[in-house]
Amino acid sequence: MTRTGRWPLHPPPQAGEALSSWLYRIAHLYSLSMDALLEHDLSHRGLTGRELDDDPPPALLETIAARSGVPMDRLRPMSLAGWAPWLLDNPDPKRCSFPTYVHQLSVLLPTDRRDPGVRAPTSARWRPWVSTNHITRACPDCVTPSGPWAIPLIGQLPLTLGCPIHHRRLESCAALPHLLVRWETDEPDTRATTGPEAALDTLTAQALDVGAVALCRRAVHAGVWFRMLRTLLDELCTPFRAAGPSSDDLRRIWTIVGRRPQRVLTTTFEELDWAAQADLLAAAAVAIDLLGAGTITARGTHGHLLCPCPPTTVFGGRLTLRHPSPPHSVHPASDDDTATLWAHVHSSMEAAITAARQDPATAQALFTLARNGCRTQAAELRLRTAFAQHGIALPVSDTTTAQPKTTRSPG
Structure with missing residues (x-):
């Protein structure tokens, strides 16, 4: 019989842990075998450890998320299917x-x-x-x-x-x-x-x-x-x-x-x-x-x-640049208006992040907008890290820039 509600005891999954490894540790807490946990608690019978780590049924992941409180975004990378199309093109x-x-x-x-x-x-x-x-x-x-x-x-x-x-x-x-x-x-x-x-x-x-x-x-x-x-x-x-x-x-x-x-x-x-x-x-x-x-x-x-970057020639002279003074607002915003505007900015960003998690095209558009402020590779890498921490997966094609011209096809 399938149980409902949260597991009273369950260790959190470790970083990079396989799904079968985590479920085995949970089953051991209740003195159960892996097969017994899958059949009587999760309503999925006959799955091997390799099948769990390969491409587990989506319904099983949803049940585990409900029983453990671990979100689906955390459960998917615990199997190979969660790494498509990054590591492999498709689980099939x-x-x-x-x-x-x-x-x-x-x-x-x-x-x-x-x-x-x-x-x-x-x-x-x-x-x-x-x-x-x-x-x-x-x-x-x-x-x-x-x-x-x-x-x-x-x-x-x-x-x-x-x-x-x-x-x-x-x-x-x-x-x-x-x-x-x-x-x-x-x-x-x-x-x-x-x-x-x-x-x-x-x-x-x-x-x-x-x-x-x-x-x-x-x-x-x-x-x-x-x-x-x-x-x-x-x-x-x-x-x-x-x-x-x-x-x-x-x-x-x-x-x-x-x-x-x-x-x-x-x-x-x-x-x-x-x-x-x-x-x-x-x-x-x-x-x-x-x-x-x-x-x-x-x-x-x-x-x-x-390969290492080729040496570049740096101009040794000095240039004098005239920086224009910033424009002044004719109608400065009051404190109440500022708070309202910032609240609108935060709500808009939360909505954009939520949409980017679900739609790859929105994720790429948001990343393109945010990348305008990156001046170095390190800054762009920090930006990618921030996107990954927010659960936003960027498409592979986003980083495939034009290669040097060649007379042969890249294969």
Whole structure:
């Protein structure tokens, strides 16, 4: 029988926690199994933990929101479906296009150096970043018996190498939230991530937390960042003989990493095992570090975003500017009028924010208006952070500005 009203006891979800992890911790408070909580309290029977973390039924989320008081905007990002279209185009694999997601952009290599048929997915259910071999990874320093810990959603995807807090490699494990963790090896490898690896994890964490990433040239939308990173991973798998002028750069990257697994030449990233995926992510971290230092050349249409800004010539003279005095109002407003006007401003802003949360076109129009006051990339990034904190999702196309003219299609 389904209960009504609020749960008397329920811990708040932790930042980045997966939906299945949070529900398991709630079920444990009442000495229930996950299946019993779903069937008898939430009226949803037979859902697995992976289905909860993938694309839970909207009716289930509405019931959880009513039972816990946690708003829907907080519940949706606890599953992969809540990250569409930022992280993946659509929760439905039939609506995810491998060529569009992976080959639309280019970073290291020009588009004519890419063989689109070499690493095409073998399964019709391909989705970006969703591994065919389900994995659960956690930070050994985060999993402590004395404190609360949870299974992060991002730990189930081959998207990061280490913990952004402790800068330690995430290790494969089988875990029950806050109760038990069984590491894949007897003693988990707690080696620290390298500088380039930690920097890459920081950029990805910034995309997930803020919705934008501050690169060398400018800030880009999280959706652009995830597609750039996935494109870079595919370019790193290009055979050296087919890379043309970029072959020396590819050899340098893989020499620093140590080895390039043979399977990456013919197998899609999502279909590799975690060891090969980790090697590819390490190579991407090295490539981004070398691009930022100007050591290797980015020949793709979007690679310049990862390169340092070119030096500029600054005028050394002095200009005298005459600033006109501000105009004076002929009819200054009284205190009562000022209070009324400010109340009208606040109510108008609240109405605009509410409309922007529901309508992407309104969100972009409001952001365009607010961005007029931004003079630096840092100011624009702070503005994007404010929009994300208010629950306003900006469209991916908002940050895709015109690229340098080229004779070839961007792919």
